[in-house]
Amino acid sequence: MTTIAANLQDVRERLGAACRAAGRSPDAVQLLAVSKTFGPEAVAQAFAAGQRAFGENYIQEAVEKIHALRHLGLEWHCIGPIQGNKTRLVAQNFDWVHTVDRLKTAQRLSDQRPASLTPLQVCIQVNIDGGANKSGVAPREALALALQVAALPRLRLRGLMCIPEPAANFATAMAVHAQTRTLFDHLNTNGLSLDTLSLGMSADLEAAVSAGSTMVRVGTAIFGKR
Numbered sequence: 054m055t056t057i058a059a060n061l062q063d064v065r066e067r068l069g070a071a072c073r074a075a076g077r078s079p080d081a082v083q084l085l086a087v088s089k090t091f092g093p094e095a096v097a098q099a100f101a102a103g104q105r106a107f108g109e110n111y112i113q114e115a116v117e118k119i120h121a122l123r124h125l126g127l128e129w130h131c132i133g134p135i136q137g138n139k140t141r142l143v144a145q146n147f148d149w150v151h152t153v154d155r156l157k158t159a160q161r162l163s164d165q166r167p168a169s170l171t172p173l174q175v176c177i178q179v180n181i182d183g184g185a186n187k188s189g190v191a192p193r194e195a196l197a198l199a200l201q202v203a204a205l206p207r208l209r210l211r212g213l214m215c216i217p218e219p220a221a222n223f224a225t226a227m228a229v230h231a232q233t234r235t236l237f238d239h240l241n242t243n244g245l246s247l248d249t250l251s252l253g254m255s256a257d258l259e260a261a262v263s264a265g266s267t268m269v270r271v272g273t274a275i276f277g278k279r
């Protein structure tokens with residue numbers, strides 16, 4: 054078994070245990086393998102071990118991998134910041150985007166999504182802990198943005214995504230993730246029907262699952278240190 058295959062097995066076990074501990078069904082949480090900085094061979098190894106969904110941060114690097122691995126039929130998620138001049142590449146190459154935090158980006162993605170592809174699946178990134186230099190919409194502006202994004206024709210709004218500051222322990226991580234969960238519920242009681250909460254990484258996936266995450270984004274624990 055390759056290291057990546059063994060790591061994937063460990064992460065799946067962690068996820069399963071976290072779901073059981075939270076009283077959630079083991080298939081309630083999807084695993085997104087974050088392959089940024091690793092080459093197509095590493096992605097192909099994870100694919101051989103049963104992984105289908107991959108997350109990438111750097112658009113140009115991602116597009117090269119997406120093209121190289123076209124034959125595998127993988128699902129690609131953009132989880133990095135999107136500059137204005139990169140929206141077309143994102144709209145043309147990815148299945149999901151987790152990092153929409155302004156209407157202008159969403160509009161461009163919708164305008165540029167090729168008619169031959171299904172709508173782009175989108176999460177709005179929320180700056181839940183108010184970090185000054187962080188991406189993400191402020192929580193109080195999330196509902197207004199979500200309603201506008203949900204109305205764009207070539208996007209399908211699925212949920213919220215958050216990257217909180219690293220927490221010192223489980224309880225702190227859980228409390229921050231729970232704030233995003235509360236915002237998610239608030240949006241769903243105000244006219245939206247979101248099904249995706251993109252929360253949790255290698256270090257805090259248990260806390261995220263316990264707060265209601267439906268998709269964890271795991272890089273280091275699968276592919277190793279970057």
Ligand SMILES: *Cc1c(COP(=O)(O)O)cnc(C)c1O
Binds near residue numbers: 087133254255272
């Ligand atoms: C890199 C990255 C991850 C994965 O982080 P790990 O700590 O390596 O699991 C998850 N989400 C985002 C947005 C990232 O940039």
